[in-house]
Amino acid sequence: MRVIYYFVTLLLHYLIRPYLYIRILKKKECSIRFKEKLGITNAQRFEGYLIWFHCASIGELKSIFPIIDYYIKKNKILVTTSTLSSSEIFYKKYNDNENIIHQFSPIDSPQIVQKFFKKWQPNIIFFTDSELWPNQIFYAKNNNIPIILLNGRISKKSFAKWKLFKKTMHEILKCFKLILCHSNLSKDHFNYFEANHAEVIGNLKFIVSKNPNLKNIDNYNLQNRIKFIALSTHNTEEELCVKTHLSLKKKYPNLLTIIIPRHINRIIEIEKMVKSYNLNFLTENSLSNIKNETDILIVSSYGNTENFLKLSKFIFIGGSLINHGGQNPIEVAYNNSFIFHGPYIHNFTEMYNFLRNENIAFEVKSEKELIEQLEKKIKTPQNININERIVKIGNEILLSTIKKLDQYIGN
Numbered sequence: 001m002r003v004i005y006y007f008v009t010l011l012l013h014y015l016i017r018p019y020l021y022i023r024i025l026k027k028k029e030c031s032i033r034f035k036e037k038l039g040i041t042n043a044q045r046f047e048g049y050l051i052w053f054h055c056a057s058i059g060e061l062k063s064i065f066p067i068i069d070y071y072i073k074k075n076k077i078l079v080t081t082s083t084l085s086s087s088e089i090f091y092k093k094y095n096d097n098e099n100i101i102h103q104f105s106p107i108d109s110p111q112i113v114q115k116f117f118k119k120w121q122p123n124i125i126f127f128t129d130s131e132l133w134p135n136q137i138f139y140a141k142n143n144n145i146p147i148i149l150l151n152g153r154i155s156k157k158s159f160a161k162w163k164l165f166k167k168t169m170h171e172i173l174k175c176f177k178l179i180l181c182h183s184n185l186s187k188d189h190f191n192y193f194e195a196n197h198a199e200v201i202g203n204l205k206f207i208v209s210k211n212p213n214l215k216n217i218d219n220y221n222l223q224n225r226i227k228f229i230a231l232s233t234h235n236t237e238e239e240l241c242v243k244t245h246l247s248l249k250k251k252y253p254n255l256l257t258i259i260i261p262r263h264i265n266r267i268i269e270i271e272k273m274v275k276s277y278n279l280n281f282l283t284e285n286s287l288s289n290i291k292n293e294t295d296i297l298i299v300s301s302y303g304n305t306e307n308f309l310k311l312s313k314f315i316f317i318g319g320s321l322i323n324h325g326g327q328n329p330i331e332v333a334y335n336n337s338f339i340f341h342g343p344y345i346h347n348f349t350e351m352y353n354f355l356r357n358e359n360i361a362f363e364v365k366s367e368k369e370l371i372e373q374l375e376k377k378i379k380t381p382q383n384i385n386i387n388e389r390i391v392k393i394g395n396e397i398l399l400s401t402i403k404k405l406d407q408y409i410g411n
Helices: 002-025 034-038 058-071 084-094 110-120 134-142 156-173 184-192 237-249 264-275 305-309 330-334 346-357 367-379 387-405
Strands: 050-054 076-081 100-104 124-128 147-152 178-181 198-200 226-233 255-261 281-284 296-299 314-317 338-341 361-363
Touching (some): 034 110, 050 058, 058 076, 058 124, 178 184, 178 387, 184 198, 237 255, 255 264, 255 305, 330 387
């Protein structure tokens, strides 16, 4: 299987550039920096010891911010991510820091991997979650570059697939010096492939990373409005939340719904849907033009999510009414807000179980159930005070993780 993967990716290399051009047309790639995914860049490598952190998107990136913050004091750091949204979040936080650089992650073809490694020559590599790219992993192993997997996980779906290629998965995992799993279930999955160096410390996504450079957005006298936020929504989820708004508006005319989509390239699609319900809406990244008659605010960029979350105690988290697996609820819970979510939360099962036990998270399967749960919380407001517990859990996980990693960092 390993040899087959190598030769297939070797041949597919010649289709990558046209593929990226198509994604640029769909506004899913940066038209200026897309070549970084081909291993081509004008950026220069730092001199000396270099730590490479790789993660897929926003959630994974934010989960390792505290680790990066710890090591950036004495080290030079390269961060790679795969998505436009994650690059925006990176620059919001580290734009003025000279010890760190961002690149879009290299596509896992042998030609690109070789070019990327020769350019950056990392001294140690940290992959996150389920980012297991065979060509990169074997290249690092063959060149004696230590690799560690942070917050490692294998979902049930992936586990079922990898079981068909047990020997190959074993070969991949034995390349890692250390695998820090995010749950006991994931450790069991890793152990099935004889990854005897897998340990459980806790889910890094329990750590709430605050951005000190973030500027508070003005509230613009919204104290008299009931604010409902639909966060990290995917296709069909925005419409359900808009229908919920329409129903509740009859009883609560001062209701304001704020939609923060997972992918802002869908903004036009969302606007068309909202228009079809004859609602007053704005599309922007502030509250400066909100009026009393504004029904819906569609947030059009990344970076201010933390501040928007402070506005509301009623938040629906998307990626959960479709079979996506949910999004991280901890940042929302940290703001002492009630969380509504769909049934598909398998990527964050232990987190939602924790929050449900605290009577903070509530599952909804339909528009009717969301309306009922939301109205119940609006009618009988309650105070939540869980952020201190979350901080304590997160700090314990962070300190344990740093203690482990310090054994491998050479600087």
